Amino acid sequence: MANGLPNPLLTADAARSLVDSVDAFLFDCDGVIWKGDQLIEGVPETLDLLRKMGKKLVFVTNNSRKSRRQYSKKFRALGLEVTEEEIFTSSFAAAMFLKLNNFSPEKKVYVVGEDGILEELRLAGFECLGGPEDGKKNILLEANFYFEHDKSVGAVIVGLDQYFNYYKMCYSCRYASLCIRENPGCLFIATNRDPTGHMTSVQEWPAGAGTMVAAVSCSVQKEPIVVGKPSSFLMDFLLKSFNLETSRMCMVGDRLDTDILFGQNTGCKTLLVLSGVTTLPELQDASNTIHPDLYTNSVYDLVGLLQQ
Amino acid sequence: MANGLPNPLLTADAARSLVDSVDAFLFDCDGVIWKGDQLIEGVPETLDLLRKMGKKLVFVTNNSRKSRRQYSKKFRALGLEVTEEEIFTSSFAAAMFLKLNNFSPEKKVYVVGEDGILEELRLAGFECLGGPEDGKKNILLEANFYFEHDKSVGAVIVGLDQYFNYYKMCYSCRYASLCIRENPGCLFIATNRDPTGHMTSVQEWPAGAGTMVAAVSCSVQKEPIVVGKPSSFLMDFLLKSFNLETSRMCMVGDRLDTDILFGQNTGCKTLLVLSGVTTLPELQDASNTIHPDLYTNSVYDLVGLLQQ
The missing domain is CATH 3.40.50.1000 (HAD superfamily/HAD-like)
Structure with a gap:
């Protein structure tokens, strides 16, 4: 010091x-x-x-909401010349973690998160489920409801997601649980664990990626791999x-x-x-x-x- | 043993x-x-x-989804004679906890949860915000968005909520944070922390009340009072x-x-x-x-x- x-x-x-x-x-x-x-x-x-x-x-x-390309665009929009290669995001880190661990491109990734994670995963050659699309879906606690799940999911990535809902919570917990309990070698990855964030200019936002990670981690009773x-x-x-x-x-x-x-x-x-x-x-x-x-x-x- | x-x-x-x-x-x-x-x-x-x-x-x-009255009805529908007085739910416990702690009826309670909690709170004379109604609301991370909040909220109760979404996550975290940091004596209460549950007859449900509690607890960096x-x-x-x-x-x-x-x-x-x-x-x-x-x-x- x-x-x-x-x-x-x-x-x-x-x-x-x-x-x-x-x-x-x-x-x-x-x-x-x-x-x-x-x-x-x-x-x-x-x-x-x-x-x-x-x-x-x-x-x-x-902040995993954007990809490196999208951040480079944001820098330019704000008048700063910053190239993609100078930017390291937790969305990119999640994709690179899968690559480094030889995650099979034949398996799929369930994503709690936004476009940034989806774009980085696709650029790295991986197929995704979830993302903003699942924010429109509902799940209701009704008699005889059964979770249909895609058996080829081999990893769950959890990041900040403004479209987070009970549907995604259930599916991410379900896939994380399947990955951990029934499919050894599967991965439960968190982009980061920030409890809150400064996502807009006015005030601190109360729910950072860490809140979503905590929810899934509680269900599966296991800590994720943090890449951010x-x-x-x-x-x-x-x-x-x-x-x-x-x-x-x-x-x-x-x-x-x-x-x-x-x-x-x-x-x-x-x-x-x-x-x-x-x-x-x-x-x-x-x-x-x-x-x-x-x-x-x-x-x-x-x-x-x-x-x- | x-x-x-x-x-x-x-x-x-x-x-x-x-x-x-x-x-x-x-x-x-x-x-x-x-x-x-x-x-x-x-x-x-x-x-x-x-x-x-x-x-x-x-x-x-x-299970906080129903009140004692609603559970008694469910027992009868299944052919079992069980009175309200024989039933103790975590929804009832949350309302009784407020009563026992002399929670002012002039303050309001923000609820992550379903009708059971709302009914028990109303029976005990308390006014609520949140609940299933907020499941229809959306929040988007946009420039200059500002969280409007009701300053009379003096407690946050978190239970199982099939209408959980990013809106409720933000508001429950925000109110819990306000309660804890800016309004000493305010309460952050969890009905229970079950990580999963058997909410339907077919299979275990991946996201119990504990997952929602973990999310809020992560944001405010404080453990709740558990009444269940x-x-x-x-x-x-x-x-x-x-x-x-x-x-x-x-x-x-x-x-x-x-x-x-x-x-x-x-x-x-x-x-x-x-x-x-x-x-x-x-x-x-x-x-x-x-x-x-x-x-x-x-x-x-x-x-x-x-x-x-």
């Missing part, structure tokens, strides 16, 4: 020293780059400055794509239990920004056990501090 | 000794008395015999209604982690029946830590054994 303090504020000296000691900045998106569809102040200037200083920029998000932050799975992919060392990276995020923990788990330096879900009192609360190397209000502070 | 064995089978001797040593039998319903709308074989004969022997019969169910089994809360009410001693009661159920644990928590004798969710291999599995005093296939076995 810099300065020997548990949670040191980013100063001009600390900013210069940080920039000198890293080759890459990894940014979380929700609450760091944007809130919903609104860019956070000073983000373009900050990214420009860091690129000019020769830093590699990478964007690592637990704070799991180090995404870092393995990132390191395959770029010639970088984690000790010369800085993870910048607004969540202690995902972003900062991910940075710490993978050996990065860590910078907490207060522009998203974490407040200063929460950071400084005695019950908090996750301490970033540095904290500041928002990424824009880097510009001011580096120009002092 | 009878016979010194970890899980002794009910024999003719054990059945006679059990009946001699208790004044009341407490029966779980789903998987013991019925499956969905279908009576389990031999239940009428068993209840008749026990009543003739002077035993008090009580029905204790975690295995919590002893229902027993307190039962003892107020009847002049009985728990050491002279036998709890009969199909679930180890709710029924048998409830019996053990409250000092009852316990009889597991295999007519519901628990299988003999599960009972005898080395990982199982909950051992009933006795087990048998179904309640009907009592008739055969007592007549030997």
